[in-house]
Amino acid sequence: MSSIIASESSRLEGFIEVPGDKSISHRAVMLGAIAVGESKIQHLLEGEDVLATVAALRAMGVEISGPRGGSLEIKGVGLNGLTKPVSALDMGNSGTAMRLLAGLLAGQAFPATLTGDASLRQRPMERIITPLTQMGADLGATGGKPPLVINPVSGLKGISYQLPMASAQVKSSILLAGLYAKGGTQVYESTPTRDHTERMIAGFTGQSWEQGNPICVASGLMLNGQEITVPGDISSAAFFLVAASLCPGSDITLCGVGINPTRAAVLEILNLMGANIKICGQHQESGEPLCDLRVRSQRLKGIDVPRGLVANAIDEFPALAVAAASADGITRIRGAAELRFKESDRINAMVQGLGKLGIKAIEYEDGMDIIGGRFRSGTIDSRGDHRIAMAFAVAGCCNSGSVVVNDCRNIATSFPGFVETGCALGMNLVEKL
Ligand code: S3P
Numbered sequence: 001m002s003s004i005i006a007s008e009s010s011r012l013e014g015f016i017e018v019p020g021d022k023s024i025s026h027r028a029v030m031l032g033a034i035a036v037g038e039s040k041i042q043h044l045l046e047g048e049d050v051l052a053t054v055a056a057l058r059a060m061g062v063e064i065s066g067p068r069g070g071s072l073e074i075k076g077v078g079l080n081g082l083t084k085p086v087s088a089l090d091m092g093n094s095g096t097a098m099r100l101l102a103g104l105l106a107g108q109a110f111p112a113t114l115t116g117d118a119s120l121r122q123r124p125m126e127r128i129i130t131p132l133t134q135m136g137a138d139l140g141a142t143g144g145k146p147p148l149v150i151n152p153v154s155g156l157k158g159i160s161y162q163l164p165m166a167s168a169q170v171k172s173s174i175l176l177a178g179l180y181a182k183g184g185t186q187v188y189e190s191t192p193t194r195d196h197t198e199r200m201i202a203g204f205t206g207q208s209w210e211q212g213n214p215i216c217v218a219s220g221l222m223l224n225g226q227e228i229t230v231p232g233d234i235s236s237a238a239f240f241l242v243a244a245s246l247c248p249g250s251d252i253t254l255c256g257v258g259i260n261p262t263r264a265a266v267l268e269i270l271n272l273m274g275a276n277i278k279i280c281g282q283h284q285e286s287g288e289p290l291c292d293l294r295v296r297s298q299r300l301k302g303i304d305v306p307r308g309l310v311a312n313a314i315d316e317f318p319a320l321a322v323a324a325a326s327a328d329g330i331t332r333i334r335g336a337a338e339l340r341f342k343e344s345d346r347i348n349a350m351v352q353g354l355g356k357l358g359i360k361a362i363e364y365e366d367g368m369d370i371i372g373g374r375f376r377s378g379t380i381d382s383r384g385d386h387r388i389a390m391a392f393a394v395a396g397c398c399n400s401g402s403v404v405v406n407d408c409r410n411i412a413t414s415f416p417g418f419v420e421t422g423c424a425l426g427m428n429l430v431e432k433l
Pocket of ligand 1: 022023024166168314
């Protein structure tokens with residue numbers, strides 16, 4: 001799909017499931033591959049990012065069947081059972097796949113090269129090269145950008161590492177390398193980031209998970225195959241949380257959405273803006289909390305987003321910026337410089353895009369101010385960023401005219417079926433090939 005035309009939508013209604021969580025899907029595939037025995041994963045995200053992880057592990061000798069209708073079976077090869085890939089591993093658009101696999105491959109006895117698409121080849125890798133090198137790994141990337149070349153080493157050692165930025169990808173890369181290290185590994189974080197890796201390592205090693213700082217991984221752990229059900233992705237749900245809040249008369253329920261506390265700050269931020277979101281039927285599956293989210297439309301107000309919530313809503317700022325653009329008053333976002341290192345520079349992309357739709361927004365090094373108003377019609381370049389594309393598709397539905405969003409192909413990396421799901425709720429979305 002190259003473009004979406006999004007036009008004024010009347011009330012949204014209905015019950016839907018969003019696709020499986022992207023972060024959890026990557027981790028389930030990786031840990032399943034290096035566990036002993038079979039793992040069965042249900043509700044896996046069949047997006048291109050996760051399929052890149054599946055393809056990379058297949059290329060290293062892991063037998064994987066599926067995914068079919070969200071189910072995937074993996075015959076785990078054990079910690080030391082991966083084999084040398086014959087060519088470079090293409091991680092497509094996925095920073096998570098590249099950074100986490102780099103940790104997994106840092107201690108292997110064979111070389112590997114990780115590459116990706118034009119966007120991924122612009123993203124910073126020094127953040128993982130530094131700690132993995134301290135662990136004894138031999139890896140590098142010209143100018144700190146992919147391709148990332150990993151050479152075999154005779155062994156890794158555990159380290160204690162203070163994360164210099166709030167990044168679950170860096171933390172996870174170190175923890176996965178730590179599985180191969182001699183001696184324990186500890187990662188200290190000043191801001192808690194998504195904790196799916198540590199929860200899932202606990203599940204695969206039969207330990208009970210405890211929240212902690214530092215986050216520790218012992219050496220010589222044994223992972224056993226698991227059955228995992230992946231919760232719905234709150235980052236995908238965020239687009240409908242905002243759309244239903246903004247389209248008058250809406251009443252929708254998003255079923256089975258993951259609400260891990262390190263991911264759910266979007267709910268707190270929308271609640272501070274006055275949104276009407278109810279959490280129903282909360283329960284736990286495969287070590288992760290999930291629930292149904294009922295959203296009814298509500299006039300929103302601008303807020304100063306508390307800095308303490310930023311890291312745990314980092315992927316939801318494109319959607320939140322659209323909410324802020326329709327709210328009464330000013331929304332100020334700060335402490336969010338990491339947004340510049342995503343699939344696009346999301347601070348610049350949102351400020352420029354909102355401007356094209358008649359919304360005043362001011363760019364800061366680590367955030368933006370958005371002055372609420374009324375969208376006018378316009379054309380947006382998503383910059384090949386899936387979340388920018390979906391955010392502006394939502395803006396188009398909460399508009400009295402229409403918005404054309406170009407370069408929407410990468411929506412398939414995280415949310416195949418976005419247009420169909422949105423239309424099922426009543427969003428006025430048309431795909432153009
Ligand atoms: C992710 C961590 C976040 C997030 C990304 C997925 C993960 O990236 O933006 O979409 O699965 O660990 P950073 O670790 O770079 O903040």
